[in-house]
Amino acid sequence: MAVGKSSEAHSLKTFVNRLRLHSTLAERDVQALIELPWKFISRSQNTQLVRVGDLTGQCMVLVEGFVHRFRITEEGERQILTIYVPGDPINFEHLYLPLADDGLQVAKDCTLACVAQRDLHALLAAHPAIAEAVMRALLVDASIFREWTLNVGRRDARARIAHLLCEISVRLRAQGFDFQNTPIPLTQDQIADATGLTPVHVNRTLKVLSAERHVSRRGALVMLPDPEALRAVAGFDARYLHLSPWPRNDEPIA
Amino acid sequence: MAVGKSSEAHSLKTFVNRLRLHSTLAERDVQALIELPWKFISRSQNTQLVRVGDLTGQCMVLVEGFVHRFRITEEGERQILTIYVPGDPINFEHLYLPLADDGLQVAKDCTLACVAQRDLHALLAAHPAIAEAVMRALLVDASIFREWTLNVGRRDARARIAHLLCEISVRLRAQGFDFQNTPIPLTQDQIADATGLTPVHVNRTLKVLSAERHVSRRGALVMLPDPEALRAVAGFDARYLHLSPWPRNDEPIA
DNA sequence: TGCTATGTATAGCATAGGTTAAACCCACGT
DNA sequence: ACGTGGGTTTAACCTATGCTATACATAGCA
Numbered sequence: 178m179a180v181g182k183s184s185e186a187h188s189l190k191t192f193v194n195r196l197r198l199h200s201t202l203a204e205r206d207v208q209a210l211i212e213l214p215w216k217f218i219s220r221s222q223n224t225q226l227v228r229v230g231d232l233t234g235q236c237m238v239l240v241e242g243f244v245h246r247f248r249i250t251e252e253g254e255r256q257i258l259t260i261y262v263p264g265d266p267i268n269f270e271h272l273y274l275p276l277a278d279d280g281l282q283v284a285k286d287c288t289l290a291c292v293a294q295r296d297l298h299a300l301l302a303a304h305p306a307i308a309e310a311v312m313r314a315l316l317v318d319a320s321i322f323r324e325w326t327l328n329v330g331r332r333d334a335r336a337r338i339a340h341l342l343c344e345i346s347v348r349l350r351a352q353g354f355d356f357q358n359t360p361i362p363l364t365q366d367q368i369a370d371a372t373g374l375t376p377v378h379v380n381r382t383l384k385v386l387s388a389e390r391h392v393s394r395r396g397a398l399v400m401l402p403d404p405e406a407l408r409a410v411a412g413f414d415a416r417y418l419h420l421s422p423w424p425r426n427d428e429p430i431a
Numbered sequence: 432m433a434v435g436k437s438s439e440a441h442s443l444k445t446f447v448n449r450l451r452l453h454s455t456l457a458e459r460d461v462q463a464l465i466e467l468p469w470k471f472i473s474r475s476q477n478t479q480l481v482r483v484g485d486l487t488g489q490c491m492v493l494v495e496g497f498v499h500r501f502r503i504t505e506e507g508e509r510q511i512l513t514i515y516v517p518g519d520p521i522n523f524e525h526l527y528l529p530l531a532d533d534g535l536q537v538a539k540d541c542t543l544a545c546v547a548q549r550d551l552h553a554l555l556a557a558h559p560a561i562a563e564a565v566m567r568a569l570l571v572d573a574s575i576f577r578e579w580t581l582n583v584g585r586r587d588a589r590a591r592i593a594h595l596l597c598e599i600s601v602r603l604r605a606q607g608f609d610f611q612n613t614p615i616p617l618t619q620d621q622i623a624d625a626t627g628l629t630p631v632h633v634n635r636t637l638k639v640l641s642a643e644r645h646v647s648r649r650g651a652l653v654m655l656p657d658p659e660a661l662r663a664v665a666g667f668d669a670r671y672l673h674l675s676p677w678p679r680n681d682e683p684i685a
Numbered sequence: 686t687g688c689t690a691t692g693t694a695t696a697g698c699a700t701a702g703g704t705t706a707a708a709c710c711c712a713c714g715t
Numbered sequence: 716a717c718g719t720g721g722g723t724t725t726a727a728c729c730t731a732t733g734c735t736a737t738a739c740a741t742a743g744c745a
């Protein structure tokens with residue numbers, strides 16, 4: 178049990194790390210965050226975690242595996258809206274808008290840390306620094322959503338796919354994963370749904386990128402041997418991820 | 432001067448109204464909000480209010496006219512990411528991420544109410560209800576960004592343009608405008624940039640929609656004579672705008 | 686009255702990406 | 716050892732949308 182506790186605490190470290198990408202948190206804040214009554218659950222591929230219209234009472238953090246967020250057209254066309262990597266809070270917006278407007282689906286067997294919204298609300302009220310960090314994480318997510326609109330609206334298939342792969346590898350690396358050896362966790366169908374393309378066109382385009390040595394394939398897995406070159410293909414500029422220590426122009430608040 | 436003050440206070444009413452679309456605010460909260468040291472400015476069409484990379488110190492509310500948010504590809508392709516209508520806060524995310532990741536441009540001569548971020552921060556600290564309302568407004572915006580990704584990624588030109596027009600008319604109506612007589616404040620070029628299409632294809636498609644009586648044109652202005660029919664064309668489901676009184680599943684926080 | 690600017694309209698041709706359908710591959714379960 | 720299912724690959728054909736270029740309309744302005 179002590180072991181269980183400590184390994185669970187460890188698995189929240191990626192979350193703390195994610196918050197610290199954009200915000201500074203004191204040790205006591207981190208402690209309080211970790212000591213919330215988290216519940217850890219595992220879900221297998223394709224499980225639907227949240228459906229459009231659900232009224233949620235929990236907030237979830239992705240600890241391991243992958244989850245994506247999607248919406249569906251009236252005609253049944255699916256669009257993936259973002260892909261979460263370990264450490265990401267995946268539905269903290271439900272703290273303020275508990276009625277889900279997107280679906281959340283497990284893209285690859287995952288484990289999640291869950292808290293009741295009520296407990297989280299209480300924590301945020303007691304720890305303004307955490308509230309601000311959560312806020313900032315949500316706003317960075319919004320910046321990522323906007324980049325996806327740009328990606329889908331204004332880049333051709335090759336740059337579009339390259340951009341998606343760049344983003345994921347950068348975000349994985351920011352969470353401490355070895356991107357050179359971490360395969361991209363997406364099937365071609367999922368890439369299609371994330372880029373607004375067709376699975377067959379994704380296949381064609383991946384073949385091109387592969388011939389150009391911009392991606393390599395180990396079996397079905399896509400790897401990125403040369404991120405720099407791929408960035409050039411994608412026209413990728415990581416600023417929208419707000420990863421570098423950002424400047425502050427605000428004095429401490431009275 | 433008293434007159435000036437009172438008309439300025441009046442012009443903030445649309446902002447209060449916007450916040451109240453999603454949140455409940457007590458009168459004293461509203462008072463405090465209105466009494467902030469707002470500065471009112473006018474800007475004419477095509478003025479760039481914020482550039483990518485700017486470090487902002489102000490938050491702005493759109494009082495009159497139209498503003499859009501955009502990003503540009505490395506190749507110089509522009510994508511409009513959202514269109515703001517009167518009453519919308521247009522850059523409140525800079526409270527927490529003051530480094531601008533998008534450009535903001537005046538789409539139609541406008542007037543703006545501006546406050547220093549410092550003053551606003553102080554207000555939010557003193558009035559948690561306002562802080563929550565702002566938060567919620569930002570999260571609704573994020574939901575809109577996601578819908579745009581879906582729109583651009585998964586709808587054909589006709590439904591795409593129709594969807595854009597529906598969204599704007601619904602948001603205008605929510606702010607109290609008479610959508611039947613308010614022309615859509617977009618040139619065909621802007622529609623193209625907002626939908627990821629080409630100006631000439633927008634023109635073609637508008638012609639089709641016009642022949643179908645789904646839009647009408649008074650000179651260069653696009654009007655929506657029959658919003659219901661247009662919604663069917665667009666597959667428009669307004670839930671993502673979170674306009675209806677949303678359900679709450681949270682008890683009052685200790 | 687005409688000039689310029691900004692936006693709209695149309696035409697003709699080009700192509701990226703969609704569609705359909707069929708094979709293939711391989712990991713897994715029995 | 717053999718099917719089964721999820722994912723990948725390829726081919727042939729099709730179309731929605733892009734591209735380039737030119738003409739038109741209107742409003743503001745000298």
